[in-house]
Amino acid sequence: LLQQLLQSQKMESIGRLAGGIAHDFNNALGGMLGYIELAREKLPKESAIQDDLHEIGTLAQRSAKLTQQLLAFARKDVASPRLIRLNREIEKQLSMLRRITRDSVEISWTPAPHDFVIHLDPSQLSQIIMNLCINAQDAIEGSGTIDIATYAAHGSPPYASGAGLQKQVPLQKYVQLTVRDTGSGMDKTTLSSIFEPFFTTKEVGRGTGLGLSTVYGIMRQNSGFIDVESNPGTGTTFKLYFPVHEEKQLPLEEAAPKQQLPPQ
Numbered sequence: 001l002l003q004q005l006l007q008s009q010k011m012e013s014i015g016r017l018a019g020g021i022a023h024d025f026n027n028a029l030g031g032m033l034g035y036i037e038l039a040r041e042k043l044p045k046e047s048a049i050q051d052d053l054h055e056i057g058t059l060a061q062r063s064a065k066l067t068q069q070l071l072a073f074a075r076k077d078v079a080s081p082r083l084i085r086l087n088r089e090i091e092k093q094l095s096m097l098r099r100i101t102r103d104s105v106e107i108s109w110t111p112a113p114h115d116f117v118i119h120l121d122p123s124q125l126s127q128i129i130m131n132l133c134i135n136a137q138d139a140i141e142g143s144g145t146i147d148i149a150t151y152a153a154h155g156s157p158p159y160a161s162g163a164g165l166q167k168q169v170p171l172q173k174y175v176q177l178t179v180r181d182t183g184s185g186m187d188k189t190t191l192s193s194i195f196e197p198f199f200t201t202k203e204v205g206r207g208t209g210l211g212l213s214t215v216y217g218i219m220r221q222n223s224g225f226i227d228v229e230s231n232p233g234t235g236t237t238f239k240l241y242f243p244v245h246e247e248k249q250l251p252l253e254e255a256a257p258k259q260q261l262p263p264q
């Protein structure tokens with residue numbers, strides 16, 4: 001218990017320290033990414049400088065990932081959850097996700113036929129999806145696929161591996177968000193540590209080890225669950241379960257049924 005307390009105090013102070021710096025830095029990086037895009041649009045496609053700019057963009061995205069992770073730590077106490085439609089929120093992020101992933105990595109999207117309402121800060125959802133997709137991309141050597149899907153979850157969700165969540169699960173409907181990749185997968189030893197803060201198998205400068213612990217923290221904060229299946233060689237599937245909220249709690253204009261996008 002003391003260990004846990006120390007751990008959470010450590011994370012809190014890191015969060016507060018980092019939050020101040022990360023916020024401004026993140027804004028600067030956002031501007032940088034924008035100008036890189038602009039420069040690439042102005043240059044002819046076949047220009048040799050395109051590749052250099054692409055590299056700069058990738059590095060800036062990596063830095064943005066780091067600062068966003070630090071921000072997520074700092075922001076922990078001031079998340080503003082609200083009622084959102086899961087499919088709709090994911091769809092808002094798809095084009096950005098496709099833009100920041102390599103061309104050789106395909107992102108597919110299969111929404112559940114019903115767009116469930118959940119209670120979550122949209123920026124936390126974005127954090128979750130970004131972290132899972134960037135990890136998926138990192139695990140894919142050469143070309144591969146990241147499948148994002150939502151399902152109506154039946155029955156109680158499984159418990160997070162080693163997550164200390166073996167309490168009684170309340171009777172509650174869940175919607176499942178799945179992010180599956182065709183990457184390298186993980187062995188059992190790696191798998192057992194992935195939710196620990198600062199655990200990373202990536203080289204210095206490429207990984208902070210904060211991504212999955214942030215995702216885990218967000219899920220726990222919002223009464224959700226996370227489960228992972230992974231096999232070396234075949235890939236990894238993260239399954240996240242969010243409690244479903246009553247439709248009638250949504251403001252009227254939001255409650256209108258949404259036109260379903262066809263799966264891509």
Ligand code: ADP
Pocket residue numbers: 131135136139181183184185186190194199200201202206207208209210211212213236
């Ligand atoms: P980071 O990405 O900075 O290393 P994370 O907490 O996001 O930190 O991930 C921790 C570790 O979990 C990664 O270093 C990697 O070894 C492993 N991992 C996470 N997602 C995947 C995935 N989709 N496929 C294979 N390994 C993964």
